[in-house]
Amino acid sequence: MREISIGEAARQSGIKVTTIRYYEERGLLPAPPRSDSGRRMYDAATVERLGFIRHARDLGFRLEDIAELLALQGQPGASCAPADSLARRHLSAVRARIAALHALEMELERMVSGCDHTDTAHCRVIETLSDHARCIADHPAGVTGELDTAGARGAG
């Protein structure tokens, strides 16, 4: 199974053609050999690598971190401490994000459940937003802003 086209690689990995090219540009994939007419020709190993990337992306890792994980994967003798540490840091970020979203969830719940659906002059939603008394806005969680796009991938 040599000579896999970019379209075929996309089908096998579940990553779009344009995204594959983007990963190459960002250094996550080596520049592959080209056909006479200039088309990218991939091998099975590269498609494997794409699977690794997809899985890591689905877990919300950033491309920069994925590059590091790929590098670690390539050195079979090295300590796995960096990979472990990276994953743990990411887990912390995910948890912080969940906590922050829980706070939002609660305030949003209070907002919509308290609305009696008459008109905007008495709308709880508008009222809540207009009233900037202290609420989550004043202690905006310890979220570092790191984790943002996890899980937002389309189902293809």
Added chain:
Amino acid sequence: MREISIGEAARQSGIKVTTIRYYEERGLLPAPPRSDSGRRMYDAATVERLGFIRHARDLGFRLEDIAELLALQGQPGASCAPADSLARRHLSAVRARIAALHALEMELERMVSGCDHTDTAHCRVIETLSDHARCIADHPAGVTGELDTAGARGAG
């Protein structure tokens, strides 16, 4: 208290000067009158409006939705159904996001807890990523990709 400078408005609302200008550009704020030398002069009502925006942003509403909420706020007789519906949709998005992040959290937990810290050849983290057997990657939650930046604001 007429003639509030942009810097003063920023201080009072907790929104940065550059962000206020950005909101104006995006149509969330009306273009304010200018001083002789061309500087923006705000009034108390606009600072109130900024407070509304900040609160809504802290709750994770998108600027486009905030513009709609602001418009609704401005028509005291209108039905609050659109605002209510918007808030409910947003709450659903937040919940979906939490669910997706919970799935990530669990897989990340399995990953880091199973790692025995020897070397990358046996690292559970690397292994898990390399093995693209079915997992969350294959049923990537019903997250629409809508909600992403909520709560990621700095503590200023």
Added chain:
DNA sequence: CCTACTTTCTACAGCGACTGTAGAAGCAAG
């Protein structure tokens, strides 16, 4: 008045991870 510092102004580039567009070329089938 002069200097130094701060604020404000405009306009544009950059972030992250893509997605979409435009226009050209290659390739396979009818």
Added chain:
DNA sequence: CTTGCTTCTACAGTCGCTGTAGAAAGTAGG
């Protein structure tokens, strides 16, 4: 040959800002 799909490059757009550059205007102290 034509049609239609794939691939190519290069660049703009998404979202909600943030940062930069360079200029002008304001404020405080000497």
